[in-house]
Amino acid sequence: MVNCPVGSSCTNLPSIVSSFPSCTANRRPYDMSSLSVGLLYIAPFIGGVLGSSIAGKCSDIVCRWMTRRNGGVFEPEFRLVMVALVALSTVLGLWGFGWSAQVEDPWIAPTVFFGVIGTFPNPSAEEIFFQTFLLPLHRIFFVICLLFEA
Numbered sequence: 001m002v003n004c005p006v007g008s009s010c011t012n013l014p015s016i017v018s019s020f021p022s023c024t025a026n027r028r029p030y031d032m033s034s035l036s037v038g039l040l041y042i043a044p045f046i047g048g049v050l051g052s053s054i055a056g057k058c059s060d061i062v063c064r065w066m067t068r069r070n071g072g073v074f075e076p077e078f079r080l081v082m083v084a085l086v087a088l089s090t091v092l093g094l095w096g097f098g099w100s101a102q103v104e105d106p107w108i109a110p111t112v113f114f115g116v117i118g119t120f121p122n123p124s125a126e127e128i129f130f131q132t133f134l135l136p137l138h139r140i141f142f143v144i145c146l147l148f149e150a
Contacts, residue, residue: 055082093118
């Protein structure tokens with residue numbers, strides 16, 4: 001039941017996001033060549049590298065802080081806080097990209113927001129949920145979810 005909405009969002013969002021630059025950059029006011037459109041995909045790559053390193057460090061810091069506040073007892077739910085960063089970056093990136101493309105900002109504005117979309121990619125929400133929350137909590141169900149995810 002849980003895998004269905006999470007899995008579908010992880011499948012659909014990258015395909016929708018990957019079509020954004022080709023739909024907007026080939027037209028007025030940008031009129032970019034195919035090479036330039038391809039180079040726009042460097043932004044989510046850089047965002048993903050930065051986001052992965054930031055998310056790993058922030059996750060450890062948040063979990064340690066919440067464990068101290070919980071009397072030294074670690075709960076798997078502490079890892080779910082990082083899903084908020086994924087949701088925030090996805091909403092901010094999609095909104096900013098669409099807005100900047102609509103008002104025809106210079107090419108760098110949609111590119112930066114396209115990088116923000118890639119900062120905490122949506123599949124990382126699935127990884128956070130399944131691997132760091134579900135595994136310690138329900139080891140048997142984790143195996144079943146991985147089978148249905150594939």
